[in-house]
Amino acid sequence: QVQLVESGGGLVQAGGSLRLECAASGRTFSRDTKGWFRQAPGKEREFVAALSWGGEWRYYADSVKGRFTISRDNAKNTVYLQMNSLKPEDTAVYYCAIMENGLGSTPNEYDYWGQGTQVTVSS
Numbered sequence: 001q002v003q004l005v006e007s008g009g010g011l012v013q014a015g016g017s018l019r020l021e022c023a024a025s026g027r028t029f030s031r032d033t034k035g036w037f038r039q040a041p042g043k044e045r046e047f048v049a050a051l052s053w054g055g056e057w058r059y060y061a062d063s064v065k066g067r068f069t070i071s072r073d074n075a076k077n078t079v080y081l082q083m084n085s086l087k088p089e090d091t092a093v094y095y096c097a098i099m100e101n102g103l104g105s106t107p108n109e110y111d112y113w114g115q116g117t118q119v120t121v122s123s
Contacts, residue, residue, distance in 0.1 A: 009117030022096030
């Protein structure tokens, strides 16, 4: 059974930084794409960033480009999201997800999901 556990969320002032981490267990993936999504209250879940297994494909939502960086450690089956220059509109529950095969940025393409970690940015 695949489990994804996010950590690193919290409360930060605007302009600050946070680093999210998502550790996967229960299975080792060799061709997966790992991604981050977020969902604010009353809004649909939206794509944030994704990274292929080998790192050759890296994709960001326009709203976070230049501020967020996704990375991964395949040996640890872990994906990270470094978030800098945070804004109040970044406030949301952040979810990591795994797509077993392929590349994509829509939620329904992803096979496994974590339970989420809250990020709150105060103004």
